Amino acid sequence: MSAVMVVHGGAWAIPDELASASVSGVKTAACEGFSVMKKGGSALDAVEAAVRSLEDNSVFNAGHGAVLNSEGEVELDAIIMDGKTLGSGAVSSVKNIANPVSLARAVMEKTNHMILTSRGANLFADSIDVSTVPTEKLVSEFERTEWEKHKNYATGVKEDFNAKWAHDTVGAVAVDFDGNVACATSTGGIRNKMVGRVGDSSIIGCGGYADNFSGAVSCTGHGESILKVTLARLIMSYMEQGKAVAEASELALQYMGDRVHGAGGAIVVSPSGQWAATFTTERMAWAAAENDTLWSGLNPQEKFQTPLNEWNL
Numbered sequence: 001m002s003a004v005m006v007v008h009g010g011a012w013a014i015p016d017e018l019a020s021a022s023v024s025g026v027k028t029a030a031c032e033g034f035s036v037m038k039k040g041g042s043a044l045d046a047v048e049a050a051v052r053s054l055e056d057n058s059v060f061n062a063g064h065g066a067v068l069n070s071e072g073e074v075e076l077d078a079i080i081m082d083g084k085t086l087g088s089g090a091v092s093s094v095k096n097i098a099n100p101v102s103l104a105r106a107v108m109e110k111t112n113h114m115i116l117t118s119r120g121a122n123l124f125a126d127s128i129d130v131s132t133v134p135t136e137k138l139v140s141e142f143e144r145t146e147w148e149k150h151k152n153y154a155t156g157v158k159e160d161f162n163a164k165w166a167h168d169t170v171g172a173v174a175v176d177f178d179g180n181v182a183c184a185t186s187t188g189g190i191r192n193k194m195v196g197r198v199g200d201s202s203i204i205g206c207g208g209y210a211d212n213f214s215g216a217v218s219c220t221g222h223g224e225s226i227l228k229v230t231l232a233r234l235i236m237s238y239m240e241q242g243k244a245v246a247e248a249s250e251l252a253l254q255y256m257g258d259r260v261h262g263a264g265g266a267i268v269v270s271p272s273g274q275w276a277a278t279f280t281t282e283r284m285a286w287a288a289a290e291n292d293t294l295w296s297g298l299n300p301q302e303k304f305q306t307p308l309n310e311w312n313l
């Protein structure tokens with residue numbers, strides 16, 4: 001059984017000035033996650049490491065680089081799920097946390113609950129000594145400028161996710177050398193969202209799902225649309241009906257477009273190591289590491305190949 005790691009940096013109309021940093025960020029994260037499995041780590045360890053790398057990179061809308069809500073605050077959502085046990089942990093509307101994916105993992109491993117929100121998530125973080133970061137440290141210059149430009153428009157959560165107001169959530173899926181799958185997703189949500197708005201990313205079956213019997217999925221796109229069609233579970237159910245990973249994702253994204261006019265993207269891995277990165281927005285930065293190859297893309301139908309070597313592992 002060989003391991004596979006796939007990551008995305010969000011599905012939206014990524015402007016040219018962010019394109020190359022987005023692709024290089026997802027490639028680095030895929031290599032970091034893959035190297036965790038090469039050293040004996042599990043798929044769960046790998047998706048956490050890959051998403052932490054993306055959260056630490058301010059080009060992406062998660063952790064550092066997160067978008068601002070209507071009051072100019074950062075509120076973060078994240079989920080992690082272990083396909084071996086169906087254990088899952090999530091946080092929503094949490095503030096001042098640099099790596100919400102690790103807090104989500106702590107919810108899974110150290111509490112009897114699956115989602116902690118807002119103040120409760122922050123109280124839990126304090127109780128396990130997760131250090132906080134001031135909001136200004138999480139906000140990039142790009143986001144501050146965009147928010148100032150758009151804050152007077154009622155464009156927060158738009159139906160058309162191809163709009164430039166959107167920003168890039170991050171996610172990872174993996175299958176490890178033992179055949180276990182996992183997923184993780186992390187986001188600042190959508191710029192100008194209402195205070196307390198929770199999108200799809202922290203909701204099981206919507207922003208992500210992982211089951212060793214079917215595979216693992218991480219989604220991105222217009223959260224309200226993803227929630228309406230439970231996108232991650234929809235992709236899985238197509239896979240459970242025998243569809244290949246790419247076809248399952250295409251059918252589900254197509255359905256979301258037809259049924260609720262929502263655009264988005266998904267990365268998927270099957271227990272046997274088949275994988276796909278699919279989107280209906282203009283662009284999605286993604287990368288996949290398997291055997292000795294690193295794959296990546298940004299525009300529709302794009303698939304570049306570079307050797308995975310000691311240097312990038």
Ligand code: ASP
Pocket residue numbers: 010011061166167168169187188189190198199200201219220221222223224226
């Ligand atoms: N799905 C995320 C949300 O609606 C946004 C994104 O994927 O960029 O919160």
